[in-house]
Amino acid sequence: MEQHYKLYxxxxxxDNDQDFIGALxxxxxxxxxxxxxxxxxxxxxxxxxxxxxAAHKMKPxxxxxxxxxxxxxxxxxxxxxxxxxxxxxxxxxEIVLNAVDKAINEIRSDFNL
Numbered sequence: 005m006e007q008h009y010k011l012y013x014x015x016x017x018x019d020n021d022q023d024f025i026g027a028l029x030x031x032x033x034x035x036x037x038x039x040x041x042x043x044x045x046x047x048x049x050x051x052x053x054x055x056x057x058a059a060h061k062m063k064p065x066x067x068x069x070x071x072x073x074x075x076x077x078x079x080x081x082x083x084x085x086x087x088x089x090x091x092x093x094x095x096x097x098e099i100v101l102n103a104v105d106k107a108i109n110e111i112r113s114d115f116n117l
Contacts, residue, residue, distance in 0.1 A: 005114045008106035010070035017068065028068075029115045033108060036065055040104045043080065047097050056084030066104075069111075073103040 011025065018024035039062045046054035059081035067074050076099045083093040111117065 005110070008071065008103065008110045013068055013070060026115055029111050030117055032065055032069060032111055033117055036062060036104055037108055040101055044097065044101060046084070047080070047093060050089075052084040052087045054084070056081055059084060062104075066100075069107060071103045071107050073100050076100050 014025055014028050018028060039058050043055060043058035043062065045051075046058055059077055063074065063077060063081065066077055076096050079096045080093055080100060082088070083091055083096075
């Protein structure tokens with residue numbers, strides 16, 4: 005439990021209310037995988053606007069669950085925001101997607117979702 009994510013800030017936000025913590029975990033699973041797919045597709049298609057939007061939307065949740073890739077996600081976000089056409093962002097994207105996948109699998113298992 006909590007290898008690829010941390011619940012410290014989630015518990016703090018939820019005032020240790022287990023039902024609310026479970027609801028936040030379910031919300032993570034409901035939103036982050038979809039946003040990650042949108043981000044992956046946008047980067048592959050060099051769709052800067054949607055890459056920025058998806059990364060920006062993911063930031064608070066990635067930060068709250070402390071996946072450890074917030075700075076890397078911000079690099080991907082800025083790639084889209086500033087249309088950094090000269091920059092290859094794929095390695096940063098892979099770091100983010102790998103962390104997200106591990107957290108998704110672990111949260112599913114830990115919360116039986």
